[in-house]
Amino acid sequence: METKLEKRYGLITAIAMVIGIVIGSGVFFKAEKVLNATGGSLTLGILAWIIGGIIMISCAYTFAVMATKYQYVNGVVDYAQATLGKKYAYYVGWFMALIYYPTLTSVLAWVSARYTCVLFGFPITGGECMTIACLYLIASFALNALSPVLAGKFQVSTTVIKLIPLILMAIIGTIAGVGNGMIKYNFTTVVKQVNPSTGLFTAVVATAFAYEGWIIATSINAELKDAKRNLPIALVGGTFITMAIYILYYIGLSGAVANKVMMAGGESGAKLAFQTIFSSLGGSLLFVFVIISCLGTLNGLMLGCTRGIYSLAARGLGPKPNIFKQVDSITNMPTNSSIFGLLLCGIWLLYFYGANLTKPWFGFFSF
Template sequence: MNENKSYGLSTATAMIVGICVGSGIFFKVDDILTFTGGNVFLGALVFIIGAFSIIFGSISLSNLAAISNKSGGMVGYFEDFYSQSIACAVGWFQTFLYYPTIAVVVAWAAGIYTCLLFGLPDNLDLQMGIGFIYLLFFYLMNIISSKLGGQFQVISSVVKLIPLIGVGIVAIFFKQPQPEIPANVEPIHLTNVGMGWLAALAPTAFSYDGWAISLSISDEVKNPKKNMPLALTIAPIIVLFVYLSYFLGMNKILGPEYILSMGDGAVMTIGNLLLGKSGEVVILVFILISMLGVVNGVSLGHIRMPYALATKEMIPSSKKVIQNNKGIFNNYSAMIGLFCGIFWFFIHYITQKFGLIKTGDISEIAIVFGYLFYSILYIKVMMLYKQKVIHNFFTGIISPILALIGGLIIILGGFSSNPASMTIFFGICSFFCLSGYLFYKKQKS
């Protein structure tokens, strides 16, 4: 889309950290504790397993980032190392389902915390309306200026680390007793869930996801063969440290039963304990900025995907999309991304309004399905090592094996969390992939 190299190592790293940290971690902690029956040890274990998939997965894919010249991130990798028809299937899944569902759900979550911040009613329509405004704003901002989007990403990434690391540090010195569950709140007690804790891997996958989105801007990163592998290695380690710091700190200060009972609002109690009523506002501001950073990062990557597919003739009217004329509405790649976001926002609203998905949301299903594609790439990395294209044993064999194990566990956990919804939406994901595959086959025949 842009021949200028707009992003350096700091932006690429910040994009990964910024998308991963600051969305799921704030409103999925209680979900993870619910699935683990309030067991803090199992919750920490779930975060570590999730880290396996992101840390070793990103280290594995850094091999491909170092040798691939194709644009489009994962689509380029499949094009380079498998086939163009399979790459098209991946591209359709990412463009028309994966990116927009993540952007939509996090924009909605930002709407929820905006209502909490300003004391607005706990109303789905209001939350979704505010979220829709956020969604439009960040898509349009990144269409107008990629540099402005990149700068916001760096700022929001730094801002969001303050409360997350701060909670962990405060917990070390915190001596006050854990707060009592309010009398008007029904308490949820610790339970033994057996192997049911594996279901916690679905919300954990949401908390960690986003690192692969940064691959979509690899062709706009300065010295990508050096900087992308570095970013893909550094950022996940930062994410794991931040997550464990926040999760363990939250549980020490509040206790698992309090978090289970209070749900998403539990985090405000920490602000209140430290700074009084104003502390709740400070915490909510940090959370809101963090979530908006995620929406920004996802939209920044999403609006580039149709253009990347068009350069490979993988979507209809590719020549028109490539033209990328001046003006917001003549930027066809960005408009495709924007309208995909609007479409899935409506679908998400319907599923929430009528309770069509009992646990989780549409983004978790797309995220879990995405691990199938990651796994295929991990296998290719090992094949390239055997072919002596990749020479490092750790990054070529050990890392992809560990990433593959972590990915398969997340897929298993995703299905165990909601078998019916997962089956239906896996079918929808497969439909998008098959449509892309058949389109490319027909296009080339």
């Protein structure tokens, strides 16, 4: 008898996936790019975050409507098949399995390693960083492949932990900024003149990556209890919470340092803001929270990556579907699909290193 994936995840895990995957390292340091795009206009910057958030919520709502009607193996592939047919779903499944999941997962492994190296003083382009990135990849794979329930709990835990510095900065930074006049100064001062329309559009684009990743939560719809109810709630509720946190955190930062200081450098500006509000220890702890935040995002991405080729195999599609659709009777995970996902992550991590972190290996094909 063929083993099927169990219904093991609840609403809290689904919401944690949406929030935890979207909120990575970008939110801590995106203020600089948004402010530079708007010429230091805090009003335009907040508007950009609102517009980007509304776009994300609108897209999530569209998928939420689909989630109330269709449920099979992998949300995105399910919806593609329901709307445009099996052939289109086949191509979408391959894109998700070969490119979308593993590229994001491998890059997040490197980003997690990068901030680990910054914390401990290692070079971010050397062998130490790549070794740590590989270890993070393997550890994330092991957690998801061997204990998916524990991976779900880890996702919830890291999501809660990563929200702590954001909420603290949003509250205390805003209170401090109102008290010392920094927020009023930042709202009424423009660092440089830019075309408002062009600046706003560029800023919205800058927020796009910070709002990306929520769609991966649909990869667990086959394992989500009462998926037709819980997944739509998680998609809409999770994206709305994310937008609210981003905007409040952005305002909190403006209460800590001047916009021109934040524009001078993302990492140094955010670190200075935390040092201003929470002392020098806060600046150091920031990177600890960033690492935890990145690892939470990595876990969520790996959760989707391990199920990538399985979403095709479960439909009898792709290479050797009988092999890749096998679900381990002990772990209740598609082990062969998981291993395939890990190998793809390793290949993309190697490509990322050869194309971006050293003298390009791939010539014209280095992106």
